[in-house]
Amino acid sequence: MKLLSRTRQESRAGWLMTSPALAAIGLFFVIPAVASLLLSFTDFDIYALADLRNLRFVGLQNYGRLIGNPLFWQAMANTMWFVIIGVPLLVLTSLLAALLVNAKTLRWRPVWRVALFAPFVTTLVATAVVWNYLLHTRYGLVNYALGAIGIAPVDWLGSPRTALPAILLFVTWKTFGYNMVIFLAALQAVSKDLEDAARVDGAGPWMRFRHVTLPAIAPTILLVAILTVAGMFQLFAEPYVMTQGGPAGSTVTVLYFMFEEGFKWWNLGSGSAVAFILFLCILAVTLVQLKVARKAGAI
Amino acid sequence: MLAAAAAAGPLALAGCGWRSPSGLEFWAMGAEAEKMASLLAALPRAGLPSVTVQALPWSAAHEKLLTSYAGGSLPDLGQIGNSWIAELTAIDAIEPVPAELEHLVDGQFPGVVDTNRINGRLMGLPWYVDTRLQFYRRDLFERAGYAAPPDRWDAWKAALGAVRAKNGGNGFAILLPINEYEHLTELALSSGATLLNRDGTRGAFRAPEFRRALAFYKSLFDEKLAPIAGAAQISNVWNEFARGYFAVYPSGPWTIGDMKSRLPARLQHSWATAPFPGPNGPGRSTPGGSTLVVYKSSRKPQAAWKLITQLVSPASQQRLQQLTGDLPPTRSVWESAGLLSDPITQAFATQLELTSALPKVPEWEQIATEMQNVAELCVRGRMNVDQAVTEMDKRANRLLEKRRWMLSRGRAS
Amino acid sequence: MIRGRILTLVAALVALFVMLPLIWMVSVSFMAPGEAAQFPPPLFPAHPTLANYRTLFEDYGVGRYLANSLLISTLATILALLFVVPAGYAFAKLRFNHRDAIFQSLVALLVVPGQIGMLPLYLELKAMGLVNSYAGALVPWLAGIFGIFLVRQFCLSIPTELLEAARVDGASEGMILRRVVLPTLKPVLITLALFVFLGSWNDFMWPLIVLADQHLYTLPVALAALSREHVQDDELMMAGSVVTTMPVLILFLALQRHYLDGLLAGSVKG
Numbered sequence: 014m015k016l017l018s019r020t021r022q023e024s025r026a027g028w029l030m031t032s033p034a035l036a037a038i039g040l041f042f043v044i045p046a047v048a049s050l051l052l053s054f055t056d057f058d059i060y061a062l063a064d065l066r067n068l069r070f071v072g073l074q075n076y077g078r079l080i081g082n083p084l085f086w087q088a089m090a091n092t093m094w095f096v097i098i099g100v101p102l103l104v105l106t107s108l109l110a111a112l113l114v115n116a117k118t119l120r121w122r123p124v125w126r127v128a129l130f131a132p133f134v135t136t137l138v139a140t141a142v143v144w145n146y147l148l149h150t151r152y153g154l155v156n157y158a159l160g161a162i163g164i165a166p167v168d169w170l171g172s173p174r175t176a177l178p179a180i181l182l183f184v185t186w187k188t189f190g191y192n193m194v195i196f197l198a199a200l201q202a203v204s205k206d207l208e209d210a211a212r213v214d215g216a217g218p219w220m221r222f223r224h225v226t227l228p229a230i231a232p233t234i235l236l237v238a239i240l241t242v243a244g245m246f247q248l249f250a251e252p253y254v255m256t257q258g259g260p261a262g263s264t265v266t267v268l269y270f271m272f273e274e275g276f277k278w279w280n281l282g283s284g285s286a287v288a289f290i291l292f293l294c295i296l297a298v299t300l301v302q303l304k305v306a307r308k309a310g311a312i
Numbered sequence: 313m314l315a316a317a318a319a320a321g322p323l324a325l326a327g328c329g330w331r332s333p334s335g336l337e338f339w340a341m342g343a344e345a346e347k348m349a350s351l352l353a354a355l356p357r358a359g360l361p362s363v364t365v366q367a368l369p370w371s372a373a374h375e376k377l378l379t380s381y382a383g384g385s386l387p388d389l390g391q392i393g394n395s396w397i398a399e400l401t402a403i404d405a406i407e408p409v410p411a412e413l414e415h416l417v418d419g420q421f422p423g424v425v426d427t428n429r430i431n432g433r434l435m436g437l438p439w440y441v442d443t444r445l446q447f448y449r450r451d452l453f454e455r456a457g458y459a460a461p462p463d464r465w466d467a468w469k470a471a472l473g474a475v476r477a478k479n480g481g482n483g484f485a486i487l488l489p490i491n492e493y494e495h496l497t498e499l500a501l502s503s504g505a506t507l508l509n510r511d512g513t514r515g516a517f518r519a520p521e522f523r524r525a526l527a528f529y530k531s532l533f534d535e536k537l538a539p540i541a542g543a544a545q546i547s548n549v550w551n552e553f554a555r556g557y558f559a560v561y562p563s564g565p566w567t568i569g570d571m572k573s574r575l576p577a578r579l580q581h582s583w584a585t586a587p588f589p590g591p592n593g594p595g596r597s598t599p600g601g602s603t604l605v606v607y608k609s610s611r612k613p614q615a616a617w618k619l620i621t622q623l624v625s626p627a628s629q630q631r632l633q634q635l636t637g638d639l640p641p642t643r644s645v646w647e648s649a650g651l652l653s654d655p656i657t658q659a660f661a662t663q664l665e666l667t668s669a670l671p672k673v674p675e676w677e678q679i680a681t682e683m684q685n686v687a688e689l690c691v692r693g694r695m696n697v698d699q700a701v702t703e704m705d706k707r708a709n710r711l712l713e714k715r716r717w718m719l720s721r722g723r724a725s
Numbered sequence: 726m727i728r729g730r731i732l733t734l735v736a737a738l739v740a741l742f743v744m745l746p747l748i749w750m751v752s753v754s755f756m757a758p759g760e761a762a763q764f765p766p767p768l769f770p771a772h773p774t775l776a777n778y779r780t781l782f783e784d785y786g787v788g789r790y791l792a793n794s795l796l797i798s799t800l801a802t803i804l805a806l807l808f809v810v811p812a813g814y815a816f817a818k819l820r821f822n823h824r825d826a827i828f829q830s831l832v833a834l835l836v837v838p839g840q841i842g843m844l845p846l847y848l849e850l851k852a853m854g855l856v857n858s859y860a861g862a863l864v865p866w867l868a869g870i871f872g873i874f875l876v877r878q879f880c881l882s883i884p885t886e887l888l889e890a891a892r893v894d895g896a897s898e899g900m901i902l903r904r905v906v907l908p909t910l911k912p913v914l915i916t917l918a919l920f921v922f923l924g925s926w927n928d929f930m931w932p933l934i935v936l937a938d939q940h941l942y943t944l945p946v947a948l949a950a951l952s953r954e955h956v957q958d959d960e961l962m963m964a965g966s967v968v969t970t971m972p973v974l975i976l977f978l979a980l981q982r983h984y985l986d987g988l989l990a991g992s993v994k995g
Contacts, residue, residue, distance in 0.1 A: 019892060020820070026898030027821030030811035035827070037808060037867035042834070045842025045849060052845060059674070060714060060723075062382050063403040067723065078710070084685075113736055118729030121736075127981055128740035131747065134977040136927045138945040139966035142952050143750045146959050152762045154749060171541050173692065186743065247838055250929045254949055259491055259542050261688050268840060275844045276934060277375045278678050279382065288841040296836055342954075366939045369954035376937065383847065383856035385937040548762050548957045 053286035059279040075286035085287070087262050088270040091177060095245045095266065096298070099181050103241050104234065107189040111196030126197075130190035137187065141254040144183045145170070170256055173263035180251050180264055188244065192237045199233035200226070235306045239299055246295050267291050335362040336616060337387035339377075341370050343566055344391060344440075344602065347635040354631055355622045361615055374677060381405050388610035389620060391439060394427045394603045399674035401430045406605040407613060409434040416624055420641040423599035423667035430672060436603035437624050440638035442564040443597040444498055444588070445663045447571065449559040451582040452478070461560065461586050465528055468589040472537045475559045484539045486560035487549070488532065490691065491542040493684035494598070495562055500525040501668040502588060502595030507683075508708065512673035513716045515708030517683070517701045524591065526687065526697050533691045540691060550574035553583075562588075564600065565660060569637040585659040587666065599667035601641065639664075675711045682707040747970075754778070754964035761959040777964035787968055789940060790947040794926055795972075797859055797943060801866040801925040802918050809869050809917065813876025814906055818888060819898065828877070831870050839865065840930070847934060861935040862943070866925055872917050879913040880906065915983040919976070926973050944969040 053075055055061075061068040079085045113119070114126050132140065147153050148169040156166040169179040203226055211221045249268040252258050258265040258273070265273075267287060275284030340348050345367030352363055366387070368376050374396060380386045381403065392400065400406045414434055417425045424441045428434055448461055456474040472485035488495045500507060505522035508515055516522065532538045539546075539558070546552060553561055554575055561567070571583055588595035604623060606616040622628060629640035630649045639660055640646060651657040670676060683704050690700035749768070753761045754777055756770040781787040815821070816828050846864075847856065855861040883906060891901045907914075929945040936942055942950070948965045955961055 023819050023898060024821040027815045027819035027824065030815035030819070030898075030902070031827075034808045034812035034867070034869070034873060037864075038831070038834070038870065040868075041846060041849075041864050042837075042839075042842060042868045042870075045844075045846040046837060048845035048849070049842050056714065058714060059378065059381075059399075059403050060718065063405075067718065069717075110739070113732070113739065116732050118732055119736060120729055120733045125736040125740050127978065128744055130981070131974065131977070132743060134923060134973055135747065135970045136929075136945050136948075136966075136973065138927075138929050138949050138952075139969040140746065140750075142948065142962050142966050143746050145952075146753070146761070146963070147746055147749065149762075152766050154745075154766050154768075157766050186746070243836075243838065247840065249840075254952060257491070257542075259688075261692055261694075262685060271840070272930070276379055279378050281844050284844055288838075288844070292837055292841050295838060299836060368939070369950050371953040372950060379847075379934065380857070380937045383851045383935075383937060385857040548759070550957070551759070551762060 049285040049288050052281055053283075053289050055282045057281040057285075061281075062279060071282070075283050076290070079283065079286055079290070084262060084265070085270060088265045088267050091263065091265055092246060092248070092267045094177055095181060095184075095248060096242055098178075099184065099245050100238055100241045102181070103185050103189055103192060104237055106185055107192035107237065108196055108234070110189060110193040111200055114193065115197055115200045126194075129193060132187050133190040135187070137250045138254055140187060141183065141251055144186075145255050148179050171260055173261040176256055176260055176264050180248075180255060183255075184245075184248065184251060188241075192241065195237055196230065196233060199230040203229040231306075231309075235302065239302055242298050242302070243295050246291060246298075267294075335364055336360075336389065336612060336619060337364050337366070338619075339366050339368055339373075339387045339390035341368050341373050341391055341393075341602075343569070343636045344632070344638065347632070350635055351623070351628065351632060355619075355628065357622075360619055360622075361612070363619065377405075384609065386607045386609050388612055389604065389606045389616040391602045392436070392605055394424070394436075394438070394599075394601050395670060395676065397428060397435050397603060397605075398430055398672040398676065400605070401435050402674040405608055406435055407608050407610075409437060410617060413437070413617065413621060416621065417641075419643050421599065421643065421664045421667075423664065423669065424601055424641055426669055427599050427601075427672070428603055436605040437620055438641035439602045439604045439624060440565075440629070440632060440636075441599065441601035441641045441664060442566070442639055443600055443660060443663050443667060444494060444562050444564050445597065445659055446586045446588060447553075447561045447563055447567055447583060448586060449553070449556065449582055450584045452556060452559040460584070461589065463587070463589045463594050465589055465591050469528075469532070469535075469537070472532075472560065473535065476537060479556060483555075483557040485537040485558060486532065486562070487546065487552075487558040488529075488538045488562065489543040489546070490540055490688050491684065493680040493687075496525065496529050496684060496687050497670065497680065498562070498588060498595070498597050499529050501598065501670075502590035503528075506671075508671040508673065508676075508679070508712075511719070512671050513712055513719065515679070515705035515712075517704035517708065523697060523701055526690065526700060528591075529687065530691055530697065554579055565637050565639045565657070568656060585656050587659055587663040594662075594666055596666050596668045597663050598670055599664070601639075673712070673715060675715060679708045679711055682711070750963050750966050750970075753960055754967045756960045758958060758960050761963075777960050778968075780961060781964055781968065785947075785951065787944075787947065787965065790942050790944045791968065791972075793859075793941060794943040794945075797862050797932075798922050798926045800859070801863050802922045804863060805866045805869050805872060805921040806914065806918060808867050809872035810876055810907075810910065810914070811902060813873045814880045814902055814910075816873065817877040817880035818883065818885065818906075831873060835870055835874070843931070843934065850935065856935060857937040857941065859941065862928075862932045862941075863925075865928075865931055866921055869921070872921070875917060876910070876913055879910060883909060912983065915980065919980055919983065923973055923977070 054070060054072055056069045056071045056075070110129055114122060114129065119125070147155050150156060150166055150168045150171060153169070155169065160166060167175055169175050207225050207229075208221060211225050216224070247268055248266045249272060252264040252266055252269045253272070256264045258269055268291065271284050271287040271291065274280045274287060338348070345365060348365040352365075370393075373393075377386070377392070377396070377400070386405065397406075416437055417428070417434065420438060421441055424438050428436050428438060446461055450460075452475050453459070453461065453471065456471065456478045458471045458474070462468045462471055476483070476485040497507070500522050503521045503525040505519060505525055506516050507522065533540055549561065550570065552558065572580070575583070588597055590596065604620045606613050606620065610616055624641075626640070626642055626645045626648070629642060629645045632638050633640055633645070633649050633651070639651070639657065640649065646652050646657075646661060652661060673679075686695070686700050686703045686707070689695050690697060695703065752769055755773040755775070756767070757772065757774055757776065760767060760770065816824060850856050850861050850864065855864070887905060888901055891905050896904070926943075927945060928943070929949065932943045932946050933949065936946060939947075948962075948969050951965055952962055
């Protein structure tokens with residue numbers, strides 16, 4: 014009897030403690046996500062907002078229209094560039110930073126750790142505004158510095174070919190600190206004994222890195238890669254503040270496209286279709302990464 | 313349980329509406345928003361409730377209005393660009409002007425009044441009018457041998473070339489921000505293009521008039537007379553204008569005040585205004601301006617219209633003109649405000665009589681944005697003019713599909 | 726020895742490079758209007774002035790947005806903790822039906838990007854009357870799956886004997902959570918609080934959509950609006966950026982040990 018009532022007490026407490034959070038998740042996350050899927054099969058727009066009778070069920074027409082829309086493909090291409098170039102760049106930068114900060118003979122370690130992490134903490138909109146000015150063609154510090162080593166001024170945010178790399182540079186600066194910390198944790202967990210054994214065996218720093226450190230942190234590299242991919246797919250504030258998607262649509266990301274479809278033009282049906290496609294992309298890339306990692310024996 | 317109760321408290325507090333129940337909420341944009349306080353203070357406010365003014369930046373105002381419409385948080389009344397009237401009417405967001413107030417538009421520029429009429433009904437009262445024309449550096453033109461910019465396209469382009477040549481080939485002659493559709497639209501109207509077909513159901517960008525305008529627009533960039541740059545890339549327009557980086561700046565009356573305050577003193581007599589050129593003579597411009605509307609969701613429409621009536625009175629129009637440089641819609645006020653004797657503003661009076669209406673379909677803003685996107689690709693060499701106009705028609709037709717469906721069902725006009 | 730000095734020098738240079746935009750941001754905010762748009766670009770103000778800050782607070786009412794950000798971030802932090810901590814503990818230590826199945830589904834949901842439901846969520850909040858209110862801005866922070874994950878991870882290491890002992894003594898589950906468990910959760914509580922505070926302070930897209938009235942704007946939204954209107958006024962915008970960034974930067978610097986330690990602890994297991 015006593016056992017039953019305790020179990021029931023525990024069970025009841027469990028439900029009570031989780032229900033507010035579960036209710037919030039259900040109400041504010043799950044339901045909208047499902048509604049989004051349903052909306053994507055309609056042509057919900059500003060006319061329908063005014064009068065629901067103007068709503069039409071259109072099946073896969075939104076998806077079809079998106080596939081035929083060059084602007085959508087441009088957004089996808091831009092986002093893929095961010096992913097393909099940005100993820101290795103970011104992972105490499107944060108790994109190098111972590112290795113630097115983790116070095117045994119480094120002094121004043123906490124200072125560098127904080128300094129390198131600081132950009133991550135800053136407000137994105139605020140720093141996007143700062144970088145807007147840093148990248149100015151004639152008065153920006155970046156071109157000034159390039160000029161000092163003999164490179165002609167680059168029209169960073171005004172030329173379709175350089176706007177995306179410019180934003181990528183900014184994103185790397187802003188987020189590498191977060192991944193650096195994750196790598197730091199992983200590096201500290203690398204077995205000291207293995208490292209010492211390798212050193213005693215005469216292995217140089219590069220050999221030690223390749224055969225001791227790298228295998229040990231491989232799962233972390235995968236984790237960081239997955240997180241970074243998801244992050245790259247969700248870039249929005251940067252183009253919104255810095256370039257408004259220009260020049261010539263070269264910095265329109267999928268999320269920016271969704272925002273414009275949904276909140277600028279109120280084509281909610283189309284916007285929801287974009288959101289759903291975004292979700293499928295992130296899912297696909299994540300699954301591919303997991304598969305590759307499993308094959309490579311990392312996990 | 314405790315958590316839920318504790319959560320409900322702050323949520324309830326946080327959910328409180330902040331709008332004053334007895335006052336009027338007024339949304340204004342740009343320079344007018346900044347001067348609203350002075351404007352309101354000068355009104356004979358007897359019988360009017362208090363007014364709360366919220367300022368929106370122009371670049372975000374359109375999306376803000378639609379978002380608020382969707383969220384049910386529109387204000388009582390506000391200022392809107394008159395190119396948005398068709399859209400707001402189509403979604404039934406604004407109230408038509410009460411019949412007894414319609415006389416207030418007598419004596420106003422007909423082109424502007426026409427943009428406020430949708431299917432014959434007046435949907436708002438013009439607050440100020442504007443149109444775009446050229447602001448130019450008179451000293452730079454004189455140095456190149458021109459008293460003023462010519463009024464025919466070919467001669468005008470030659471003049472721009474001469475101005476640039478005198479500058480040693482540095483810089484440019486005219487600033488046409490590549491992300492703004494107003495400049496191409498103005499050239500198109502001057503060329504006689506209608507942009508869309510008569511009932512606004514299909515694009516008419518392949519018509520010869522528009523083709524001619526697009527080709528001319530592109531040539532300005534090709535011949536390096538205009539920089540291929542967006543508004544955000546020009547750090548400070550005033551500094552650049554003062555430095556002679558460009559000599560012509562197409563803009564509206566709001567720039568008059570900016571010119572006076574932001575240009576250095578030594579240049580104050582070196583700039584002037586002139587109407588736009590056209591292919592064979594003076595060009596046409598858009599009858600722009602802002603309109604005051606009352607939103608259907610307002611609970612105090614009578615008080616709102618009362619406020620509007622006072623804000624559009626000739627005295628108020630004149631005061632607005634003095635505070636912001638905005639031009640009054642009523643012709644008689646131009647006389648009394650001395651605008652006809654000032655050569656700077658006189659050019660506007662001339663241009664305002666030469667306006668053509670833009671298509672009055674709700675989708676126009678999106679179509680214009682797409683038009684400019686394609687135009688930018690054309691200017692950057694990714695498409696030639698033929699490909700560009702075909703693409704513009706294709707995109708416009710796609711955007712108008714719903715309108716065609718609604719017309720066929722009798723749900724729109 | 727030498728290697729240590731070289732590494733430290735390298736680290737210092739890298740840190741300087743990384744911090745340069747922030748240093749420049751502060752520097753320009755003290756410059757006179759128009760001073761920054763010159764060639765060559767100046768690094769330090771000729772005559773430092775507070776004019777830009779004065780303009781921000783007096784003419785643009787930035788104090789209001791600062792207060793809004795503080796209010797919303799504080800509320801979001803408190804509510805997030807209230808919702809997430811008991812749930813995380815319950816998933817770790819309390820036995821109830823379908824507990825693990827539910828938790829697995831939550832983990833699966835982590836893959837779904839938050840923005841997917843943004844549009845319908847807006848309509849949903851409109852139906853609830855929460856659009857254009859502080860509550861509307863807070864809502865996403867209550868559904869914190871990552872927070873539940875973090876708390877649960879931490880709670881897994883609490884010895885069950887401790888809890889059983891308290892149960893034998895007749896304590897209710899609620900009392901156990903408050904008296905026995907909570908004191909040990911201090912590190913993860915601080916990390917979570919900082920995480921939510923920073924996240925909600927810096928949040929941009931959702932407040933942009935849900936807050937219609939200007940007097941409700943948070944700092945990032947107000948700054949973005951200002952930057953669209955005032956792209957010409959570099960110095961003013963830098964001052965705005967400083968006001969937006971400084972509070973969280975200072976908070977982070979004060980508590981950075983906890984934040985970084987919390988992240989490190991969480992990710993070793995993750």
